[in-house]
Amino acid sequence: MSARSVPQALPQSQSRPDQYHILRTPFLSSISAPHLVSRSPAGHAKRALHATVSRLLACLVNEQLVDAHYVDLGDTGSSSYIFITPYESAPDSWAACSIISQITHKPVVDKTPSEGRDNVYRVRFLDPEDIGVDQWIQWRDYSSVVSITDATQIMQQAGEWMLCDSAAVEAICSELTSSVNNQMHAYAHSKPEPNILSSTAIEWEQSIVEGHATHPMHRARYSEPPLEPISPDTNMFDLALTFIAVPRSQIKVIGELERLLSLLYANADAEHGGNAFILDSIDCSTELAMPVHPLHLPAVLR
Numbered sequence: 472m473s474a475r476s477v478p479q480a481l482p483q484s485q486s487r488p489d490q491y492h493i494l495r496t497p498f499l500s501s502i503s504a505p506h507l508v509s510r511s512p513a514g515h516a517k518r519a520l521h522a523t524v525s526r527l528l529a530c531l532v533n534e535q536l537v538d539a540h541y542v543d544l545g546d547t548g549s550s551s552y553i554f555i556t557p558y559e560s561a562p563d564s565w566a567a568c569s570i571i572s573q574i575t576h577k578p579v580v581d582k583t584p585s586e587g588r589d590n591v592y593r594v595r596f597l598d599p600e601d602i603g604v605d606q607w608i609q610w611r612d613y614s615s616v617v618s619i620t621d622a623t624q625i626m627q628q629a630g631e632w633m634l635c636d637s638a639a640v641e642a643i644c645s646e647l648t649s650s651v652n653n654q655m656h657a658y659a660h661s662k663p664e665p666n667i668l669s670s671t672a673i674e675w676e677q678s679i680v681e682g683h684a685t686h687p688m689h690r691a692r693y694s695e696p697p698l699e700p701i702s703p704d705t706n707m708f709d710l711a712l713t714f715i716a717v718p719r720s721q722i723k724v725i726g727e728l729e730r731l732l733s734l735l736y737a738n739a740d741a742e743h744g745g746n747a748f749i750l751d752s753i754d755c756s757t758e759l760a761m762p763v764h765p766l767h768l769p770a771v772l773r
Contacts, residue, residue, distance in 0.1 A: 503573045503603035512659065517604065519655035523622045523647055525602035527687040528555065528572060531629055532597040539594035540565075541580045552603075553578070553594060557632040562586055568610050570625060573603025599685055622647040622687075646691045649701075653690040654681065656703035677708065697769045705766075713768055714739065714749055716758040724759065735762055 505521045508514045532539040532555065539555045555570040562585060578601055580592035606619040608628060619625060623644040630640035657680050665678045682689035692701040712735070736749045749760050763771050 503575050503605070505604055508604060510658075515655050515658040518658060519651050520620070520622060521602075521604050522654050522681055522689065523650045523687060524606060524619065524625060525599040526683075526685055526689055527622055527625055527647065528570075528602055528606075529597045529599040529685065530687050531555070531625075532594055536633060537629055539578075539597060540585060540588075541574065541578055541592045541594050543577075543590045543592060545590065551577070553597075554609075562588065568608070568628070570606060570608055570619075570628060571616075572606040574601055575603050576601040622651055646688045646693045649691040649693045650682075650688050651690075653692050653703045657681070657690060694766070697773050698766060699769065701766065710765060712739070712762045713765060714760045715763055715771060716753045717761050719757055719759055722759060722761075729759070732760070732762070736760065 505518050505525075508518050508521075528539075531537045535558060537555050537558050538560060539553045541553050542551055544551050551574050553572050553574050554565070555572070556565050556568075576598075578594045578598065579596035580594050583592075585591045585593055606625070607616050608619060608624060609616045626640060626644050626647055629635075630637075630643075661680050662674070662678045665674045670678075692703075692705065692707075694701050714736075739749055753760055
């Protein structure tokens with residue numbers, strides 16, 4: 472790793488107000504804003520990782536599962552960094568291990584600096600959009616700094632701090648990986664920008680690239696058996712609905728459900744091109760034909 476691409480060792484002295492200025496050059500000399508990352512395959516991968524990592528870090532901080540500390544570099548600009556530590560950890564333990572992240576705008580912080588650190592403030596609220604592109608994990612009195620290349624590195628470290636069940640952490644990591652992979656695919660295969668005057672509602676919905684604005688599983692497509700595994704290239708746009716007969720004794724129908732379903736029945740019959748009407752195959756007095764997403768069918772028929 473290049474010395475200019477990762478933070479250098481932090482000094483252990485607590486007496487200098489500018490003790491964290493040593494990180495100024497690596498941060499300000501690298502790209503911090505995600506919109507500046509190239510639209511190449513490598514750029515899609517970097518932006519996808521950032522999309523998930525930024526949401527994960529903000530969630531961990533805002534839910535008070537970890538602590539975050541903003542380093543004020545005293546510049547007129549807003550670029551700086553935060554370092555993340557176990558929740559309510561003592562300052563003298565921060566050197567043992569922390570997660571460092573670029574920050575593009577100053578977050579909501581305490582009015583007074585953290586104890587013994589004149590330019591470090593505890594973060595009270597962190598916006599995912601204020602988190603920069605690059606993150607690192609440092610250990611052992613700042614002597615070892617490693618670039619984060621996988622969202623699971625952050626979750627595994629946070630899980631260790633919180634003494635979480637390893638199986639639970641592994642399950643969360645699987646969903647985070649799914650988010651990153653699907654986000655990368657979405658960047659590479661994004662739909663055309665909708666026209667504000669003529670595009671349909673579904674075209675607007677399908678134009679959403681990053682999913683949920685703050686949830687770490689913003690792009691996760693994660694299935695459990697008996698459902699088939701879902702990959703980034705699984706077709707979600709052109710679906711062939713399946714209709715199954717459900718006994719009316721097992722469901723409670725309210726509102727206009729059946730009238731709305733009749734539109735689906737009519738369209739399905741028209742596309743079929745024959746006379747095999749869906750409702751002719753069931754006893755409408757005791758059964759209701761319900762549409763099922765094809766990917767859900769294995770669980771429904773189980």
